[in-house]
Amino acid sequence: MPDLSLQALTDPLPLAQALLRCASVTPADAGAQDVLAEALSALGFTINRLPFGETPNLYARLGTEGPHFCFAGHTDVVPPGEGWTFDPFGGVVADGILYGRGACDMKAAIAAFVAGVAQAKDAGKLRGSVSLLITGDEEGPARDGTVRVVDWMRAQGEVPDFCLVGEPTNPEALGDIIKIGRRGSLSAAIAVPGVQGHAAYPHLADNPIHKLLALLQALVTHRLDEGNRWFQPSSLQVTSVDVGNPATNVIPARATAKLNIRYNDAHSAASLEAWIMAEAERHAPGATIAFHRTGESFLTDPGGEVEKLAEVLGEVFGRTPKLDTGGGTSDARFITHLCPVAEFGLVGQSMHKLDEQTTVADLRALAGAYATVLERFSA
Template identity: 45%
Template sequence: MADGASPVLDLLRQLIARRSLTPDDAGCCELIGERLKKLGFALEYIDAGGVTNLWATAGSGGPLMILAGHTDVVPTGPLEQWTSDPFQPQVRDGLLYGRGAADMKSGIAAMVCATERLMARRPLRGTLGYLITSDEEGVAQHGTRHVVEVLEARGVRPDYAIVGEASSNEKLGDRIVIGRRGSLNGILTVLGKQGHVAYPHKVENPIHRLAPALAELVGTAWDPGNAHFPPTSFQVSNIHAGTGANNVVPGECQVVFNFRYCTESTAASLRERVEATLQRHGLRYRLDWQLSGEPFLTRQGGLIAAAEAAIGAVTGLKPELFTGGGTSDARFISPWGAEVVEIGPINDSIHKINEHVRVADLEPLSAIYEKVLEQLL
């Protein structure tokens, strides 16, 4: 297919050209809204905290299907390492390069074009909603989380949701994400007493005090995992202490850590076990917790079956049902009561220099979304 003959590619290029570094939408939602408004969608902006959130609906009655995504992208990294300007999309050797090409402006473009084709043929049998935010790659406090809270307070209850994150591994459609582990972050500050290294009896070295406790935390089996998730993982991402001088015992030692946890554990249980360990070792400390999202799992149901059938029809593949990877906005949609899956392009280049998407995958991805909508709406 020639470049200009692909509606998805055309829209994707327009989206990539908008420099939407998180949490700046840079006009992406306006572009998407203009396309949806022509189809009869009612548009509402549920903005908060400098974040753009588009909620657009068409049709009436149930079921309610949501197509969800984010327009914000991560920073580019060193521009000199890109082979072309990350906000001037270019096609080379069958790949479209640009920041957001895979994560996840291609998913949004494919969703919009799928909706246009379907609604040109027949009316919706139910309600279709778009939930598009510019706050997924950042702190994710004023984006999908906020919109869900507003809509839930209104009594809105979705039945199904597709998040257009880059979910495929090696071939388009070889994986469907049906769940994610929870993410719990901790910043631990162990308190000591600063002083000269030559007088250890006059100081309290927080690094020495921390070491046995940290070894225990690292070696703890937090849970065994289950059929859908691996065991919960505790990982230290940063340790900082010291004044810069080699003859001073520091007064504090800070450790940043993360739990990626499965449905066998809860955030509350992990917090309790960590703090019990620290207290058992007699540490003086401060501990700040930040919950990024609870784990979720979409059980086999109508949406997964529809997604499997659509992928099989378009690609001939039987997708793996996957729960790995990082977090996504599906973590806010799932507790809302919807069956949620993530379907999108190959994720190999996301967040990397020279992020790209296969041009040949764009129209098939849109066809997958269209077939899912056909079955459920």
């Protein structure tokens, strides 16, 4: 464990290294939340360990008065893969760069949360309350993580005034982007039945591939929307087509496909499911479709707290961040049902890649920015 004195915790690097040295490949924790809990306890946080199913979660709060500012993130990471320059769980610093799985997504940002709190506290500028909502299930199925902690927080009356998620939102440099919403995500697995037969005698068979292709053509050529001020146009992508047929002269008895839709606030999962079902009835009667909803789209009001956040980060980094909703999804989709939420973290160019990394300078700058945000929000 790193030094847990207040002064030492103002530097995010030692805690980031300690977290990176825990091989917390989802769903394993490998001691990561123990490391974090020790650091938070040293700062005076009250710790609540909230295991749901096999998922480790942690909610910690410092203070009891308002305003209540919450940081949110995850200690689980994706598998490292082969071919790293340095040990992916070594927390190595070389030439001013911190390497490790989770260096930008998002253990280093969690260390910056803690350092930001320590800096604000050390400066005597920490007022109100600050909390951390940490899950070990963001990179996994996301069933027993943030979504269940949010339910627990609501039941306990732990409702923040604002929440900041430390996902790596910046494409090039700190201060590029604040995410204030996310598109929804809907997946579908389609199975079209047919009648197997010889390709030379199609009248004795019923080719499911032709029906499936007609259905997919109708879906992919339909323009879902034109986008709007805050969201890009919705996108439907076919991700798999398969018949499992090794022969060239056999009409198969079944054809399947998978697709994913990333959709904006012009749609809901229910409305898209109804549309797909209607098209299937038209082009591929008898098809069965299994849907999986990852999350609905959401948008946080760009005024109020978001405007204040953009002003603070603009002052810190010398330019006003762009407000954006692009990319994949995040646990902010659950937090939006509890309180206003936005996302801001490190540069994300190396997330999920070999040699995932962040510069030490960026890590320390992010901690300083979080400290300033805390000071301004609690003023």
